[in-house]
Amino acid sequence: MLPKPRGPLSAAVFESIRAIPAEPVARTHPEADGPEDAAVTLWALYELAYRGFDEVDETAEWDPDLLAVRRRLEIELEGRLRARWEAYRSDHERHDDFGEDLFAFIAAHDGRSLARFVQTDADEQQVLDLLRMKSVYHLKESDPTAWVVPRLPTASKAALMELQYDEYGSGDPNRVHAHLFARGLEAVGLRTEYGAYLDDVPLEILEQNNTMSLMGLHRRLRGAALGHLAAFEATSSLPSRQLSQGLQRLGMAPEMSAYYDEHVEADAVHEQLAVRAICGELVAVEPEVTDDVYFGAYTCLDLEDRLAELLLERWGVAS
Amino acid sequence: MSDVPTYEHPDVVLCPGGPMLLRGKHVIEDSSGQLHETTRRVTALCRCDKSARKPWCDGTHKLLPEKLTPS
Structure with a gap:
């Protein structure tokens, strides 16, 4: 089962995931309204590559619109992780x-x-x-x-x-x-x-x-x-x-x-x-x-x- | 000379400051004469003598001062 949405982005993305493989339409997704919304969305998008969800068509894993959302969230996540590393790194030899x-x-x-x-x-x-x-x-x-x-x-x-x-x-x-x-x-x-x-x-x-x-x-x-x-x-x-x-x-x-x-x-x-x-x-x-x-x-x-x-x-x- | 390298892959590895890694199936006799059979493909044997799960390593060497860790 897909998790519960935690904001507008996860709500919209989970709806898109469930709609696949309906007729291909250009889907737009809103910005996340906070870190939990972004994180649960990314988690669900990643899960499509592991075991998937019973109610979701397996082609969702490579849906270009969903991949675009995933990439946007990944860039934000990596940016935050690297910023924490940059702030810490000077300490070690x-x-x-x-x-x-x-x-x-x-x-x-x-x-x-x-x-x-x-x-x-x-x-x-x-x-x-x-x-x-x-x-x-x-x-x-x-x-x-x-x-x-x-x-x-x-x-x-x-x-x-x-x-x-x-x-x-x-x-x-x-x-x-x-x-x-x-x-x-x-x-x-x-x-x-x-x-x-x-x-x-x-x-x-x-x-x-x-x-x-x-x-x-x-x-x-x-x-x-x-x-x-x-x-x-x-x-x-x-x-x-x-x-x-x-x-x-x-x-x-x-x-x-x-x-x-x-x-x-x-x-x-x-x-x-x-x-x-x-x-x-x-x-x-x-x-x-x-x-x-x-x-x-x-x-x-x-x-x-x-x-x-x-x-x-x-x-x-x-x- | 070949461009395709041959790699070292020893059966016994002495980890600096840590355990002895043993590759393959072995039966180990501990200092009290008891026998222990390895159950995994690579096993870590205690070298610092302070493990709570001897003869296996349990990571305790990392809590010891450097002079008490194995070379």
């Missing part, structure tokens, strides 16, 4: 070893931690809230990165597939990470359909997901997509352990902590592959994308910070 530098850059980023709060203080409702929000990504975990594979030079491509093979269960559908998350959602009593909680999630979640699709779908942004992946993986093992401990502290279903336990070990491997092999081999061949690798890494960390700030404030946790 680079040395000789790319892997060491990227790990150090990620480690130096200092944001508030949702995982630490879940580990020690969160109540069950807060954890369920977080899981609903995270489900928007985790039910298609790794899919945005899969778009990048054919755009890479050989060694980087092989390394990315080594990582993605693990994400996709090494060939066993029961071990696909998105499937493990669905199993966890079901066990804690939440809905498991793709996008089930989209209407409830805040702007920050829509932007996290839109950013991954933006970086994944544009060959030009391959460096940013892989930098994002590297930062995601390198900030996953320890927080996954904290999340698992929090779920256990609350006596929540073991299937959900099993998902996070899997990520403690998997992402201890993945961070090494992502930083040293996937990004390292890419910049060795295409040094011109190095800055974009850092842009992607920063953006991943920054978006997660913004989500943490929002939720911790919403939950009344003092900073």
Whole structure:
């Protein structure tokens, strides 16, 4: 199901999406009346390239009018993300070893931690809230990165597939990470359909997901997509352990902590592959994308910070 | 000389400051004699001795002062 519109642009675009494949007519779409309107529109337009919507004709994915709206929203999104990066970037230095530098850059980023709060203080409702929000990504975990594979030079491509093979269960559908998350959602009593909680999630979640699709779908942004992946993986093992401990502290279903336990070990491997092999081999061949690798890494960390700030404030946790 | 390169792809990689990556299927005997079978194609083995999930790496090396991390 398409999500609920959040303003005039999303209302008009969703109407256009539903009208396809009616007689081709030139459709005009209004400006968004705020960031949520823009973000939910972009999210729905991107979804046409993933699993689509039951009620929407599959040709909508390549409808030129919809692509024009998507491009307009992408330019705005990328502009905002790059402006945040430009404001931050002067702080970090680079040395000789790319892997060491990227790990150090990620480690130096200092944001508030949702995982630490879940580990020690969160109540069950807060954890369920977080899981609903995270489900928007985790039910298609790794899919945005899969778009990048054919755009890479050989060694980087092989390394990315080594990582993605693990994400996709090494060939066993029961071990696909998105499937493990669905199993966890079901066990804690939440809905498991793709996008089930989209209407409830805040702007920050829509932007996290839109950013991954933006970086994944544009060959030009391959460096940013892989930098994002590297930062995601390198900030996953320890927080996954904290999340698992929090779920256990609350006596929540073991299937959900099993998902996070899997990520403690998997992402201890993945961070090494992502930083040293996937990004390292890419910049060795295409040094011109190095800055974009850092842009992607920063953006991943920054978006997660913004989500943490929002939720911790919403939950009344003092900073 | 070929223009098509041959890439290094070792089965064992010692990550600076971090774990040992092992490619392929292995059975590891830990220091107490217990056996652990790898379950994924690439596995990270703890080298800092502080992992809570030994013999596997759990990222704890990143919390250690530099002098305690593996070389």
